[in-house]
Amino acid sequence: MTRSALIVAHGQPSDPAPAAAEIAFLAAKVQSLMPDWHVRAATLADPAALPAATAGRAQGLVYPLFMAGGWFTRTHLPERLATAGATGWRVLDPFGIDPAVQSLAVTVARDAAARLHRSPQDTTVLLAAHGSFRSPAPAAVAADVAHLLRAAGFARVEPAFIDQSPRIAEVAATLPAGSLVLPFFAARGGHVTDDLPAALAEAGFDGHLLPPLGLDPRVPGLIRAALRAAALRPPS
Structure with missing residues (x-):
């Protein structure tokens, strides 16, 4: 079974397109390092992004491209995933x-x-x-x-x-x-x-x-390592 991963960033509500393009480019870099996975991207600034990125996939790993944890990763992001019907997706520790x-x-x-x-x-x-x-x-x-x-x-x-x-x-x-x-x-x-x-x-x-x-060009490799390590751990 192909594993799924979703890289999520805040985005910029006032100008969502550049941030969405940047995180999509990052996800494509990670995907190239993980051909046996399905890697996509979404920003919270776009209300349609999470439902579109998780559609048709019952479970996966969500990698928050945030510099710290807190309300966004512990509360807001899980709520947004639930609203999108992505209740089987697991939120990992943030990038930073x-x-x-x-x-x-x-x-x-x-x-x-x-x-x-x-x-x-x-x-x-x-x-x-x-x-x-x-x-x-x-x-x-x-x-x-x-x-x-x-x-x-x-x-x-x-x-x-x-x-x-x-x-x-x-x-x-x-x-x-x-x-x-x-x-x-x-x-x-x-x-x-x-x-x-x-x-x-x-x-x-x-x-x-x-x-x-x-x-930094080494970041996609670090995200790959984090996703692969998380896939080996049972949900907490």
Whole structure:
């Protein structure tokens, strides 16, 4: 029997098409690595996407392309699946809390420093994340990744946020020239294309803005590994 997997992202209600296309492209990459699976994508911003992606398949694995857990993954997403009639689908842990994804953040920062002919000990990193004024979960995940970066020897690591304190502009204004900004985001949405550059410009930031972590070419392989591992585990 062919296994099914669905990669789900928030999407962008004000402009749903670009986000939907980006996650569909990611799902196609994962599908190419898993020819024995049926891998599709959906965004929560499109009310028709979940029913369409799960139609005709009684069960499968749902991979939330979110950076943290919380209400969306524990409550809202299961409710949306139930409404779509996809009650046999199992929601996995989100992208951002996967230890392999968090380790990738360290690798990406190390690679960026090496391209600048620096060691981690000579490099400051601003970990730019979404954050939330309603839940501590996003900040806790960012703190975990910042801890890994510090343990890897980076000279200074500062998490900062779009949607809570400390704000990105506040922290970026305190960083030395040539610092790295690693966007701890799963995709290239408005926060990455608009809010983050605006905050860095406000701070007069003179450094290097990296692509969002979720666009790293190693990500499809990490999602494949997570799906295959989850398929071997019985539902909790």
